[in-house]
Amino acid sequence: MGSTITEKILAKHCNQDTVSPGQLINADIDVIMCHDVTTTPALTMLEEKGLTEIARPDSIVVIPDHFVPNKDIKSADMVARIRRWVKANQIQKFYDLGRHGVCHGILPEQGHVAPGLTIIGADSHTCTHGALGAFSTGIGSTDLAAAIATGKLWFKVPESILFNLKGKLPEGVYSKDVILEIITRIGVDGALYKAMEFRGELIDSLSIEARMTICNMAIEAGGKSGIIEADDKTLAYLNGRYKGEFEVVTSDPDAEYSKTYDIDVSALEPVVSFPHLPSNGKKISEIREDVKLDQAYLGSCTNGRIEDLRIAAEILKGRKCHPETRMIVVPATTDIWKQASKEGLIDIFMEAGATVTAATCGACLGGHNGILAAGEKCISSTNRNFVGRMGSPKSEVYLGSPATVAASAIAGQITDPRKYLQ
Amino acid sequence: MCAKAHVYRRDHINTDEIIPARYLNDDTEAALAKHAMEDLDVNFIKTVAQGDFVIAGEDFGCGSSREHAVWALRGAGVKVVVADSFARIFYRNCLNNGFLAIECKGLSQKVDSGDEMEIDVTNSVLTNKTKGKEYRFIPLPQFALDIIEAGGLLDYVGKK
Numbered sequence: 350m351g352s353t354i355t356e357k358i359l360a361k362h363c364n365q366d367t368v369s370p371g372q373l374i375n376a377d378i379d380v381i382m383c384h385d386v387t388t389t390p391a392l393t394m395l396e397e398k399g400l401t402e403i404a405r406p407d408s409i410v411v412i413p414d415h416f417v418p419n420k421d422i423k424s425a426d427m428v429a430r431i432r433r434w435v436k437a438n439q440i441q442k443f444y445d446l447g448r449h450g451v452c453h454g455i456l457p458e459q460g461h462v463a464p465g466l467t468i469i470g471a472d473s474h475t476c477t478h479g480a481l482g483a484f485s486t487g488i489g490s491t492d493l494a495a496a497i498a499t500g501k502l503w504f505k506v507p508e509s510i511l512f513n514l515k516g517k518l519p520e521g522v523y524s525k526d527v528i529l530e531i532i533t534r535i536g537v538d539g540a541l542y543k544a545m546e547f548r549g550e551l552i553d554s555l556s557i558e559a560r561m562t563i564c565n566m567a568i569e570a571g572g573k574s575g576i577i578e579a580d581d582k583t584l585a586y587l588n589g590r591y592k593g594e595f596e597v598v599t600s601d602p603d604a605e606y607s608k609t610y611d612i613d614v615s616a617l618e619p620v621v622s623f624p625h626l627p628s629n630g631k632k633i634s635e636i637r638e639d640v641k642l643d644q645a646y647l648g649s650c651t652n653g654r655i656e657d658l659r660i661a662a663e664i665l666k667g668r669k670c671h672p673e674t675r676m677i678v679v680p681a682t683t684d685i686w687k688q689a690s691k692e693g694l695i696d697i698f699m700e701a702g703a704t705v706t707a708a709t710c711g712a713c714l715g716g717h718n719g720i721l722a723a724g725e726k727c728i729s730s731t732n733r734n735f736v737g738r739m740g741s742p743k744s745e746v747y748l749g750s751p752a753t754v755a756a757s758a759i760a761g762q763i764t765d766p767r768k769y770l771q
Numbered sequence: 772m773c774a775k776a777h778v779y780r781r782d783h784i785n786t787d788e789i790i791p792a793r794y795l796n797d798d799t800e801a802a803l804a805k806h807a808m809e810d811l812d813v814n815f816i817k818t819v820a821q822g823d824f825v826i827a828g829e830d831f832g833c834g835s836s837r838e839h840a841v842w843a844l845r846g847a848g849v850k851v852v853v854a855d856s857f858a859r860i861f862y863r864n865c866l867n868n869g870f871l872a873i874e875c876k877g878l879s880q881k882v883d884s885g886d887e888m889e890i891d892v893t894n895s896v897l898t899n900k901t902k903g904k905e906y907r908f909i910p911l912p913q914f915a916l917d918i919i920e921a922g923g924l925l926d927y928v929g930k931k
Binding site: 488 | 792793795796797798810811829834835836839841859860863864867912914925928929
């Protein structure tokens with residue numbers, strides 16, 4: 350019996366020939382990602398336990414992103430403390446304001462992700478980085494502290510689910526629609542504890558950024574990780590970014606999967622997930638009611654990359670946001686911001702009546718930078734629409750692709766983006 | 772002291788509901804405890820007492836990795852969360868804190884809020900003293916018991 354890509358990466362990182370699902374292992378961790386909200390508690394724990402030595406400072410990447418630029422005094426204190434820790438321990442990979450961004454935007458963009466690595470982050474969307482063929486998973490603050498101190502972390506080797514994605518996407522339909530459709534089919538715990546492995550004609554046709562959107566939302570199906578084998582596109586993306594050595598790992602033809610889904614996307618439509626679960630997806634043609642919008646939000650680790658901004662700008666160019674719908678654009682990283690500016694995308698957004706802010710997780714998690722009032726409705730390119738996720742527990746979040754967000758901002762209500770792409 | 776059940780017959784209770792992000796600029800247990808379960812049930816914090824049980828359906832603790840969810844519940848006095856199943860990161864976080872997360876299918880349908888509860892970890896039995904019923908749960912794996920015994924993951928790895 351062969352092994353999956355996930356099993357092979359984990360086996361290599363615990364010095365075993367093979368590992369099996371269910372097995373408990375203590376794995377070496379190549380990359381440890383820290384952000385503001387979950388890292389400060391880890392620092393407290395490490396101090397309390399006297400575990401102040403970092404096992405491998407080189408493995409640590411620090412990216413404050415949730416409440417930056419600092420939203421209040423307590424948040425400022427948190428980042429100030431992280432800054433002191435970074436300095437005291439001479440951590441080199443630190444992305445402070447000015448070169449900052451949403452952690453899952455920065456990590457691959459700045460060359461910290463490569464195939465075959467083990468990556469953990471104290472953030473649930475760390476599964477994003479599986480798009481480059483790495484094992485990458487979200488953990489909590491205690492796990493983070495343990496990994497910082499020991500360079501290792503315990504895992505139960507997950508079973509894998511295989512998603513064979515066939516066909517090519519029709520115009521106006523994007524990888525966000527694909528992952529919302531998958532989550533709607535299998536449910537928010539449809540992949541609980543499992544590695545979600547994506548492959549097939551669709552994946553081959555997608556850009557690396559579009560693949561990241563798919564892996565990013567593995568957690569919204571309960572997944573431990575999302576993963577896609579590296580191909581020529583991956584290697585081209587890594588060229589000039591990743592400085593170290595790496596090994597491309599692939600699944601054996603006779604690897605065992607706990608389940609296999611064959612999904613043809615050729616006839617897929619834009620999908621919008623209604624409150625209050627990502628699995629409440631509806632095909633755009635099936636939405637009968639008018640959902641009037643107070644806000645349209647484009648950004649986040651799911652869909653705040655340059656391609657997402659280009660897609661939205663194509664629709665917004667020469668058009669105006671609805672007078673009763675505020676649009677907020679949050680490029681995910683500083684470099685994305687710069688690129689968008691060079692390409693004239695920022696002008697297009699501003700001319701359309703949108704506002705463009707500094708990179709931050711911000712309103713995606715109801716932190717700051719675009720919080721919703723009671724009764725307000727928002728279409729968002731983000732990943733969660735839980736109760737109160739973007740502000741008031743009485744507000745509503747609808748999830749869609751960047752194209753759907755842009756089109757809906759213009760119409761002032763949830764709208765099929767294909768209307769503006771003809 | 773009698774431990775009371777707080778029953779939520781719902782699946783997918785997420786960590787945003789357990790502790791909303793607006794309170795994540797403070798990671799002290801006392802500060803977080805004041806807002807435990809706020810976006811799910813504003814009355815929870817008024818009725819919860821030391822040693823109480825939270826009992827819910829499938830996929831408890833899904834969503835954000837914030838360990839603050841465990842600290843908010845523990846700070847509010849909760850001793851055990853029993854659910855049909857747990858989301859992965861929340862479960863790790865419970866274990867790593869030496870906090871009891873117990874899988875027991877269907878318990879939220881059999882227990883009512885206010886019922887007096889007891890847990891016997893060694894024998895994997897939950898007792899509903901109000902209804903005079905016992906329920907067996909999936910025993911915690913030895914690895915989990917070792918971490919709990921050590922007082923949490925950091926003490927466990929510290930000892931090793």
